[in-house]
Amino acid sequence: METRELKRSANALRKEIVTMCFKSKAGHVGGSLSSIDILNTLYNAEMKHRPKEPNWPQRDRFVLSKGHVAESLFAVLAQQGYIEKEELATFSAFGSRLIGHPNNKIDGIEMNTGALGHGVCVAVGMAIAGKMDQSPWRVYCLMGDGEQAEGSVWEAAMAAAFYKLDNLVLILDRNGLQISGNTEEVMALQDIRLKYEAFGFNVIEIDGHNYEDLMAAFTIARHTKGKPTLILAHTIKGKGVSFMENIASWHHGVLNEEQYEQAIKELEEQE
Numbered sequence: 512m513e514t515r516e517l518k519r520s521a522n523a524l525r526k527e528i529v530t531m532c533f534k535s536k537a538g539h540v541g542g543s544l545s546s547i548d549i550l551n552t553l554y555n556a557e558m559k560h561r562p563k564e565p566n567w568p569q570r571d572r573f574v575l576s577k578g579h580v581a582e583s584l585f586a587v588l589a590q591q592g593y594i595e596k597e598e599l600a601t602f603s604a605f606g607s608r609l610i611g612h613p614n615n616k617i618d619g620i621e622m623n624t625g626a627l628g629h630g631v632c633v634a635v636g637m638a639i640a641g642k643m644d645q646s647p648w649r650v651y652c653l654m655g656d657g658e659q660a661e662g663s664v665w666e667a668a669m670a671a672a673f674y675k676l677d678n679l680v681l682i683l684d685r686n687g688l689q690i691s692g693n694t695e696e697v698m699a700l701q702d703i704r705l706k707y708e709a710f711g712f713n714v715i716e717i718d719g720h721n722y723e724d725l726m727a728a729f730t731i732a733r734h735t736k737g738k739p740t741l742i743l744a745h746t747i748k749g750k751g752v753s754f755m756e757n758i759a760s761w762h763h764g765v766l767n768e769e770q771y772e773q774a775i776k777e778l779e780e781q782e
């Protein structure tokens with residue numbers, strides 16, 4: 512997809528996310544809206560994957576380590592044809608496969624995630640396996656910035672550099688907020704770029720809502736040899752809905768009817 516189409520796709524995905532969260536009175540709408548341009552780029556412009564053949568051995572692997580934004584992944588998987596669009600209406604309902612975290616019973620989902628700091632460790636293991644088999648496929652893993660407080664993230668980062676995993680791309684959704692407030696007040700990341708560089712990563716810093724930036728970063732990562740890449744994506748929590756942007760309480764805030772109508776109206780105006 513080209514930039515224009517990607518923007519149109521992102522807008523449709525944002526509306527889908529807001530609708531899922533409104534109808535279910537659940538979900539993590541703020542972080543889903545900060546992550547969605549990254550997921551949209553991965554599935555529509557970067558990763559090699561086959562929705563009709565979800566277990567295609569040569570597929571690139573994606574792990575949503577910040578698993579609580581599952582609805583953003585479900586929306587993308589429905590757009591791609593891994594699941595039926597109608598199933599999105601069951602999000603978070605009793606008996607639905609679309610629970611509040613990624614679930615590997617669903618085609619296109621590699622692993623169950625949501626215990627923060629866990630997905631990134633498994634992504635590193637997948638990348639090691641790919642290297643051992645000399646496979647061409649790549650591994651992409653999206654992390655949250657609140658998630659960086661988990662010690663296992665740093666064990667994973669150390670191993671990724673040690674094993675020279677140039678088939679691994681970690682993406683950090685740097686929206687500056689976590690469930691309980693500003694990351695720099697809860698558990699400061701400080702200069703996170705320097706930290707990953709010290710761990711041996713190639714770090715690319717971008718605007719995580721800018722499609723030229725996103726596509727260029729993935730291209731640089733693909734051409735980087737001998738070390739893993741971290742894409743430090745600066746984002747806005749709640750991006751696209753004015754009253755949610757940069758407000759920590761929208762981490763998993765529930766929309767009332769009036770807010771839902773306002774959100775959809777704003778997203779339609781952005782089309």
Ligand SMILES: [Mg+2]
Nearest residue numbers: 656657686688
């Ligand atoms: Mg965050």
